[in-house]
Amino acid sequence: MSTLASSGSLNRHMISTAAWACYVFLLIPSLIVIPISFGNPGQIEFPPRQFSLALYRQFFTDPAWWGSMAQSLFVAVVTTLLTLALAVPAAYALARSRLPGRNLLRGLFMTPMLVPVIVLGLGLYLQFSNWGLLDTTTGVVLAHIMLTTPFVVISVMSGLQHADTSLETVASIMGASRPTVFFRVVLPQIKTSIAVGALFAFLMSLDEVVVAYFVTGAKSMTLPVKMYSSIRWEITPVLAAVSTLLTLLSLLIALGLIALQRKTETEHE
Amino acid sequence: MAQSGAASELNLSSALMLLAPLTLLMIAMLVYPLALTVWTSIHPGRFSLEAYTDLINSTLFLRVLRNTFEISIAGTLVSLVVGYPVAMHLAAQSPRRRTAYLIMVMLPFWTSILVKSFALTTVFGNQGLVNQLLGFLSGGQINLPMMFNRVGVILGMINFLLPFMILSILGSLLAQDRTLVLAAETMGAKPLRIFWKITLPLSLPGVIAGVLINVTLSIGMYITPALLGGRQDMMVANLVDFYTRQTLDWTAASATAVVLLAISGALVALLGKARGGGTIGAAA
Numbered sequence: 001m002s003t004l005a006s007s008g009s010l011n012r013h014m015i016s017t018a019a020w021a022c023y024v025f026l027l028i029p030s031l032i033v034i035p036i037s038f039g040n041p042g043q044i045e046f047p048p049r050q051f052s053l054a055l056y057r058q059f060f061t062d063p064a065w066w067g068s069m070a071q072s073l074f075v076a077v078v079t080t081l082l083t084l085a086l087a088v089p090a091a092y093a094l095a096r097s098r099l100p101g102r103n104l105l106r107g108l109f110m111t112p113m114l115v116p117v118i119v120l121g122l123g124l125y126l127q128f129s130n131w132g133l134l135d136t137t138t139g140v141v142l143a144h145i146m147l148t149t150p151f152v153v154i155s156v157m158s159g160l161q162h163a164d165t166s167l168e169t170v171a172s173i174m175g176a177s178r179p180t181v182f183f184r185v186v187l188p189q190i191k192t193s194i195a196v197g198a199l200f201a202f203l204m205s206l207d208e209v210v211v212a213y214f215v216t217g218a219k220s221m222t223l224p225v226k227m228y229s230s231i232r233w234e235i236t237p238v239l240a241a242v243s244t245l246l247t248l249l250s251l252l253i254a255l256g257l258i259a260l261q262r263k264t265e266t267e268h269e
Numbered sequence: 270m271a272q273s274g275a276a277s278e279l280n281l282s283s284a285l286m287l288l289a290p291l292t293l294l295m296i297a298m299l300v301y302p303l304a305l306t307v308w309t310s311i312h313p314g315r316f317s318l319e320a321y322t323d324l325i326n327s328t329l330f331l332r333v334l335r336n337t338f339e340i341s342i343a344g345t346l347v348s349l350v351v352g353y354p355v356a357m358h359l360a361a362q363s364p365r366r367r368t369a370y371l372i373m374v375m376l377p378f379w380t381s382i383l384v385k386s387f388a389l390t391t392v393f394g395n396q397g398l399v400n401q402l403l404g405f406l407s408g409g410q411i412n413l414p415m416m417f418n419r420v421g422v423i424l425g426m427i428n429f430l431l432p433f434m435i436l437s438i439l440g441s442l443l444a445q446d447r448t449l450v451l452a453a454e455t456m457g458a459k460p461l462r463i464f465w466k467i468t469l470p471l472s473l474p475g476v477i478a479g480v481l482i483n484v485t486l487s488i489g490m491y492i493t494p495a496l497l498g499g500r501q502d503m504m505v506a507n508l509v510d511f512y513t514r515q516t517l518d519w520t521a522a523s524a525t526a527v528v529l530l531a532i533s534g535a536l537v538a539l540l541g542k543a544r545g546g547g548t549i550g551a552a553a
Contacts, residue, residue, distance in 0.1 A: 014354075015357050015358050015361075016358055018355070018358075022352070022354070023373045025428065026373060026376070026428065026432070027373055027376060029384070029385040029389050029392065029428060030388070044391055046391065086294060087291055089291075090288050090291040092279075092287060093284040093285075094288070096277060096278055096279045097278060097279040097281065099284045099285065099288070105292060108299070108300070109291065109295060111295075114534075116488070116489025116530065116533050117489065118489060118491050118506035118510065119306065119529060120299070120302065120303075122509055122513060122526045123306040123526075126302065126305050126309055126519065127305055130305075142297075143298060145294060145298070146295060146298035149291065165277040166277075168277035178279070178283060209382070209383060209492060210491050214513075224381065227387070228492070231387050231390075232496060243381075243387055247381070251379065253379075254379045
């Protein structure tokens with residue numbers, strides 16, 4: 001406690017006032033939508049004059065909204081499962097082999113994190129219009145697998161770094177086949193890291209708007225794209241209900257991630 | 270690992286088999302689209318660099334490029350000035366309280382950028398909370414224009430950038446040796462002097478990393494300027510969209526995207542260098 005804050009009460013007050021102003025600024029956008037969502041369906045008002053669930057009713061009865069939410073959930077689930085199926089074996093191979101060009105491949109899997117999404121959006125748009133994948137669910141899912149790969153690879157590789165390789169050595173010396181070693185020895189040790197990667201991938205796909213905006217259309221529109229055009233062209237109070245539901249969902253996922261992180265910390269102690 | 274790894278190590282053919290599916294997908298969904306973008310920019314029917322010379326001669330492009338740099342630098346500076354005290358405040362807390370405060374910093378990080386954009390318009394819009402509050406306090410009608418202009422873009426941007434800046438600076442503040450401050454205090458140094466001579470210089474690696482992360486993230490920003498900015502505040506990413514959708518000029522869109530890719534590539538390389546120099550990068 002003997003840091004900056006203890007030196008001079010004036011500074012201390014200034015710093016904590018400035019910090020609190022910033023906390024409020026950071027929190028308000030995430031929280032303000034909640035009270036608004038229980039307000040009058042006619043207009044956006046804070047504080048709401050009367051409590052009502054009308055905006056939620058509007059959301060769940062309008063197929064344009066509810067349908068894009070269902071589409072988003074479907075895309076996110078399929079994306080997460082396929083990313084895991086592709087990225088977990090790849091991460092395992094990167095961590096447990098001395099394949100020449102390994103670093104190059106790892107770089108390739110990390111690249112989507114570094115390229116501005118708009119560039120990826122345009123590239124996929126050009127490609128999908130050649131390949132007939134524009135406005136298809138397959139197209140969005142393929143694009144989202146690419147976008148979520150880095151997060152799953154990072155998480156699984158860090159799990160593999162903590163896993164005990166001598167157990168794998170012993171198992172193979174005792175005659176276990178490679179798949180047996182993977183499923184019975186490696187997988188139990190990295191399942192938390194896989195879960196972390198999966199939650200990240202799910203949330204990213206659910207939230208992703210720029211690439212989806214380029215490659216989807218009326219038939220395959222995800223919720224973020226629907227929200228984007230609604231905020232842009234005709235702001236409706238229903239947005240408050242959608243926002244609250246989305247925030248709740250990301251909060252649940254964040255809590256899940258924190259719980260998993262605690263778990264790995266105690267596991268490695 | 271090298272000597273004990275023999276039995277836990279995969280042979281090359283199984284490694285290849287495990288890596289092949291993801292590698293193929295990344296080639297199809299990442300390398301190919303990027304190559305196609307570069308190709309489209311230099312080959313509108315035949316090989317030509319016209320798209321690039323057109324960009325350099327286009328007042329729209331130059332204005333948008335200037336906007337992009339101005340907005341990114343302004344957003345980063347505000348985020349630095351606002352974020353530094355927050356990082357100091359967090360560093361001064363006990364670990365338990367720090368975790369609690371950090372939740373407030375991380376919540377916006379987890380919130381969808383669309384939710385935040387919508388919420389910011391209800392807070393800072395013409396009939397928004399802030400204007401209502403100011404009107405109530407002053408007893409008059411107040412319409413401070415804070416949305417759909419540059420102020421709006423920067424407000425939205427710093428709301429998005431601040432967590433990255435705060436975490437980056439916090440990392441290097443926590444790594445500092447606290448006895449240095451104690452020693453300086455014992456020797457009679459005033460708080461301001463301690464800050465300038467010890468705290469700030471030692472935190473520079475975190476500041477540099479935070480600034481680079483912020484600039485890199487804001488250079489490619491699309492949603493925030495599109496939803497919170499005015500017509501004058503278009504950034505490079507929005508120009509790519511404009512060429513793709515409004516003028517249907519894929520060559521110009523691709524050339525613009527390639528320029529953006531080059532700029533952010535250079536920034537990422539700088540960031541890698543800064544981190545290589547022993548910086549704690551907190552954002553992931």
